[in-house]
Amino acid sequence: MSFAFKKFNFFVQNETASNGFPKNSTCHTQGSSALFVGCDNGSVHALDESFNLLYTFNAHGHKVLEVLWLEGRRLLLTVGVEEPGFSSSSLKLWDVDKISLAKQAQQQPTQQPQQPKSSGWTGGSVTVSGPVGGNAAGTVPSGPPQPFKSVKLFSAKYPESDVTAVAAKESVTGGGDSSGSSSGAVGGPGVTVAVGLGSGFVYLLSADLSAKGKIVHTGKISARPEREDLCGVYGLQLQGDADLLSLFVVTESQTLSFNLQTNTKTMLDQQGSRVRGCCALKASLLVVAREAGLFDYSLDTRAGCTVFEGVKTQLEVLRRFLLVVSRDTSPSGVSTAVLSLLDVRNRLVAGSFSVADVRHVMVAWGAVVLITGSGRLFTFTELGLASQLESLFKRSLHKLALDVARAVRVDAATEASIHTQWADHLYSKGEYDAAMAHYIEAIGCLEPSTVIRRFLDAPPHTQPRSIPGSPAHQGPCLCRPHHAAAELLHEAEGRASLKFDAETAVKVLRGAGYPDQALWVAHQACQPEWMLEIMIDDMGDYSQAISFLVEVEGNSRAQCAELVRKYGKALVTHRPVDTTRLLGELCTMGVDTEGTAYAASVADFAHLYSERPTDLMLLCEFILNTSSAPASEPLLYHTLLQLYLTGRMDEGGRDSRGPPGAGRGRGGAAATATAAAVDRASAEERMRRRERALELLSSGWPSHLPSPKYDPDTSLLLCRLSDFHAGLVFLYDKLRLPREVYMSTGDHSALIAATIKYGDGSKGGDTTLWGDVLEHFVAQEGDCTPWVSRMLELIEQGSILPPLVVLQMLAKNKGLQMRVVRGYVARQLQAESSEVARDREAISRLASETASMKAELLKLKTKARVFQNSRCSASSQPLDLPVVHFLCGHSFNVRALGDSDSECPLCGPDFKRVLDIKRSMQIAAMQQDRFFTELRENADGFAVVAEHFGRGLMNMTNAAANPVLGPSS
Numbered sequence: 019m020s021f022a023f024k025k026f027n028f029f030v031q032n033e034t035a036s037n038g039f040p041k042n043s044t045c046h047t048q049g050s051s052a053l054f055v056g057c058d059n060g061s062v063h064a065l066d067e068s069f070n071l072l073y074t075f076n077a078h079g080h081k082v083l084e085v086l087w088l089e090g091r092r093l094l095l096t097v098g099v100e101e102p103g104f105s106s107s108s109l110k111l112w113d114v115d116k117i118s119l120a121k122q123a124q125q126q127p128t129q130q131p132q133q134p135k136s137s138g139w140t141g142g143s144v145t146v147s148g149p150v151g152g153n154a155a156g157t158v159p160s161g162p163p164q165p166f167k168s169v170k171l172f173s174a175k176y177p178e179s180d181v182t183a184v185a186a187k188e189s190v191t192g193g194g195d196s197s198g199s200s201s202g203a204v205g206g207p208g209v210t211v212a213v214g215l216g217s218g219f220v221y222l223l224s225a226d227l228s229a230k231g232k233i234v235h236t237g238k239i240s241a242r243p244e245r246e247d248l249c250g251v252y253g254l255q256l257q258g259d260a261d262l263l264s265l266f267v268v269t270e271s272q273t274l275s276f277n278l279q280t281n282t283k284t285m286l287d288q289q290g291s292r293v294r295g296c297c298a299l300k301a302s303l304l305v306v307a308r309e310a311g312l313f314d315y316s317l318d319t320r321a322g323c324t325v326f327e328g329v330k331t332q333l334e335v336l337r338r339f340l341l342v343v344s345r346d347t348s349p350s351g352v353s354t355a356v357l358s359l360l361d362v363r364n365r366l367v368a369g370s371f372s373v374a375d376v377r378h379v380m381v382a383w384g385a386v387v388l389i390t391g392s393g394r395l396f397t398f399t400e401l402g403l404a405s406q407l408e409s410l411f412k413r414s415l416h417k418l419a420l421d422v423a424r425a426v427r428v429d430a431a432t433e434a435s436i437h438t439q440w441a442d443h444l445y446s447k448g449e450y451d452a453a454m455a456h457y458i459e460a461i462g463c464l465e466p467s468t469v470i471r472r473f474l475d476a477p478p479h480t481q482p483r484s485i486p487g488s489p490a491h492q493g494p495c496l497c498r499p500h501h502a503a504a505e506l507l508h509e510a511e512g513r514a515s516l517k518f519d520a521e522t523a524v525k526v527l528r529g530a531g532y533p534d535q536a537l538w539v540a541h542q543a544c545q546p547e548w549m550l551e552i553m554i555d556d557m558g559d560y561s562q563a564i565s566f567l568v569e570v571e572g573n574s575r576a577q578c579a580e581l582v583r584k585y586g587k588a589l590v591t592h593r594p595v596d597t598t599r600l601l602g603e604l605c606t607m608g609v610d611t612e613g614t615a616y617a618a619s620v621a622d623f624a625h626l627y628s629e630r631p632t633d634l635m636l637l638c639e640f641i642l643n644t645s646s647a648p649a650s651e652p653l654l655y656h657t658l659l660q661l662y663l664t665g666r667m668d669e670g671g672r673d674s675r676g677p678p679g680a681g682r683g684r685g686g687a688a689a690t691a692t693a694a695a696v697d698r699a700s701a702e703e704r705m706r707r708r709e710r711a712l713e714l715l716s717s718g719w720p721s722h723l724p725s726p727k728y729d730p731d732t733s734l735l736l737c738r739l740s741d742f743h744a745g746l747v748f749l750y751d752k753l754r755l756p757r758e759v760y761m762s763t764g765d766h767s768a769l770i771a772a773t774i775k776y777g778d779g780s781k782g783g784d785t786t787l788w789g790d791v792l793e794h795f796v797a798q799e800g801d802c803t804p805w806v807s808r809m810l811e812l813i814e815q816g817s818i819l820p821p822l823v824v825l826q827m828l829a830k831n832k833g834l835q836m837r838v839v840r841g842y843v844a845r846q847l848q849a850e851s852s853e854v855a856r857d858r859e860a861i862s863r864l865a866s867e868t869a870s871m872k873a874e875l876l877k878l879k880t881k882a883r884v885f886q887n888s889r890c891s892a893s894s895q896p897l898d899l900p901v902v903h904f905l906c907g908h909s910f911n912v913r914a915l916g917d918s919d920s921e922c923p924l925c926g927p928d929f930k931r932v933l934d935i936k937r938s939m940q941i942a943a944m945q946q947d948r949f950f951t952e953l954r955e956n957a958d959g960f961a962v963v964a965e966h967f968g969r970g971l972m973n974m975t976n977a978a979a980n981p982v983l984g985p986s987s
Contacts, residue, residue: 029369038071056082214251
């Protein structure tokens with residue numbers, strides 16, 4: 019290890035409790051959606067981000083030697099052997115999307131084969147919604163997966179040897195799609211593959227990914243040295259594109275580069291590497307790990323070297339880091355593997371971990387993954403940039419923090435933040451010139467006003483210094499830090515726009531005691547909110563604040579209302595009349611200069627008058643009297659009603675210029691005088707306010723409106739809480755709820771009058787009100803005989819309640835004398851007796867008619883009918899054969915009947931009328947809603963039930979209602 023590297027802990031180690039990583043793995047590569055692991059039994063395992071097994075398939079018959087992922091075409095490249103030995107080695111391309119779909123379909127078979135989905139089984143295949151891996155749309159066979167393309171590596175022209183390294187590079191020619199999507203076919207040579215052998219040769223292959231394309235050998239390259247036996251190829255890297263493709267080759271004894279277009283060879287170094295996986299491509303440079311260090315190579319020559327000692331066993335690239343796996347042997351002879359993550363550019367070790375037994379180390383899912391010999395899986399994840407920078411700041415390594423941030427290409431704001439922290443660090447050490455330099459570097463995200471704030475708090479300098487980047491006449495500004503703001507503003511007066519952050523400048527100037535300058539900056543920045551805050555909080559000029567709000571109102575009423583809502587508390591306290599006048603104009607409908615109508619809601623400003631209810635009452639009255647439809651009208655009524663019903667109008671001192679309380683002093687004496695005046699408020703004043711409350715309720719609910727302009731429930735609550743009886747009577751009368759108010763107050767005359775008014779069922783009134791009022795009188799403890807007699811008289815006149823119901827109610831009062839109800843009972847009995855006599859007479863008549871009809875019906879059924887008519891009943895002419903006789907007794911010539919020989923033309927209309935009556939009665943019997951309506955509205959419910967019972971309501975069923983009634987012949 020080189021001592022030039024600083025050590026940090028920028029990576030955190032975590033262990034995955036359970037994983038599906040195979041124990042017989044030989045190689046691995048990360049795909050777009052899975053980690054593919056080749057095994058020594060010829061299978062390939064696909065793992066998800068949690069390292070759980072997704073699926074597996076057999077790629078080669080004997081062993082998988084290498085796997086590579088082609089992101090552009092979403093294809094998996096495998097190199098393996100089908101049988102023991104080298105002769106059966108082959109290269110295959112797999113469409114893993116089809117394989118994944120087939121595996122999912124096998125695990126989740128379709129349960130509704132008659133409605134196949136795009137990813138379910140259809141017969142013996144899996145439907146694919148579109149081309150995958152550059153192939154045309156089709157189906158995935160249900161049997162073992164087949165490679166997309168395949169080729170044998172060795173032949174008579176290409177002798178066999180052990181495969182030691184594989185590299186692949188995607189390229190597009192012939193109009194192919196290079197977007198990396200699998201939605202279209204790819205034409206022309208799509209993939210260039212280099213296979214390194216232990217014999218020192220590199221075989222080049224080209225894969226045409228079109229529908230009829232094949233994988234063919236395009237040549238072989240010799241990387242063997244002239245006089246050495248160490249010729250095995252242990253590292254391959256392809257760089258460039260189809261037009262200019264180059265190949266890096268690392269053998270046991272040398273490092274080479276080949277231009278595949280010109281077939282030229284370049285010797286880069288007489289040293290190679292005897293360890294597989296000890297080279298990687300980083301930023302177009304080949305990095306080779308050797309025991310002495312890390313060596314960089316371009317296509318032409320060696321580019322540099324980084325001293326990092328140790329026996330290297332593997333080299334990987336993780337973003338800006340180099341992952342170096344080295345072997346370390348302790349004095350006791352125990353060998354351990356050391357994982358080091360190097361940021362070579364910034365000369366730091368981002369993490370170093372020692373592991374006793376390492377089987378595989380890889381980069382997957384943006385982290386380092388380590389598999390031990392016992393099968394344990396560890397991940398090493400990089401901390402966030404903020405945590406890394408914080409660690410560097412704690413060690414005062416601001417320069418290194420800036421280099422790290424630039425290495426990951428942070429935005430300008432983050433880089434400016436680092437400059438600011440570095441400048442703050444230097445400022446705290448008293449290095450003001452150096453701090454100023456870094457403050458200037460942050461200009462753009464850090465405004466000059468921030469620098470002014472810092473130097474306002476700094477001690478005066480002994481030597482005159484100039485502000486970098488400022489005019490020469492502003493040189494002595496920092497010598498007099500408390501005049502820096504004034505100097506800066508003096509220079510800015512001639513500019514069209516401010517060159518610094520206005521918000522920070524305002525804060526600095528207000529904190530330094532320069533309200534006039536802060537007001538000027540706020541005005542230049544067009545920030546009325548800042549201006550108003552300065553006028554009120556810093557300058558205390560409430561008159562100027564009111565004038566400013568009037569100007570804002572002329573431009574934007576909505577903006578003015580928002581400003582008053584935020585800052586109006588102090589204005590109401592010190593200038594109540596002027597503020598109330600302004601709010602009155604804002605809450606009435608008006609038009610802005612842009613032509614838009616706007617009216618503010620008084621609810622937005624009610625909190626400003628918590629200590630001045632009288633002013634709020636005047637404001638609400640002004641709005642109601644001057645606006646036909648003010649905003650938030652119900653809330654306006656509720657607020658004003660609550661103010662009218664308030665027992666005491668306690669408030670602070672009033673403005674001496676206001677009409678109420680004019681001429682009163684200010685301060686504590688005025689408050690005392692006001693409190694005393696409020697305490698001496700007479701009952702007449704409260705009575706006047708209550709009269710105005712009743713007028714408010716009346717004006718808000720005129721007779722021609724079905725509903726009020728306010729919420730009656732809220733108004734009732736306010737009236738009840740304030741014991742405002744007149745308001746309760748008005749509202750209950752409008753709501754047609756007399757029982758709630760009159761029964762509680764004992765106003766019997768008004769209760770009876772309200773019952774007559776709201777209990778008339780013929781006008782839509784509530785007839786149950788009569789029973790409730792009568793029960794109320796019966797339940798009284800005192801003598802209520804006059805009121806009961808009056809109620810009985812009214813009930814008897816309108817036949818409102820059945821006598822039995824009335825007597826049951828009266829019986830509840832044990833003290834009620836018989837003389838009160840004697841006349842009522844006698845008259846009701848007499849009326850009932852007369853009605854019973856009439857009913858008996860009708861019953862006798864109907865019984866006689868029914869008996870006569872039954873006798874006639876029996877006679878027609880059992881005896882022959884003799885017709886002795888000699889003349890036609892229609893034309894009064896003599897009857898001539900043929901003659902038609904009807905059972906009703908009428909006889910007709912056939913020529914007189916015409917086509918109507920099925921019924922008597924004289925009796926038929928009467929019979930039809932009877933059938934229509936019967937049909938209408940049956941239809942009416944099915945109208946149950948009408949029955950319940952009449953039962954609810956009629957005082958005599960028994961009569962309603964009897965009437966509908968006679969119509970057959972109780973006999974109707976669904977079966978009886980279904981047939982269609984028609985005339986009978």
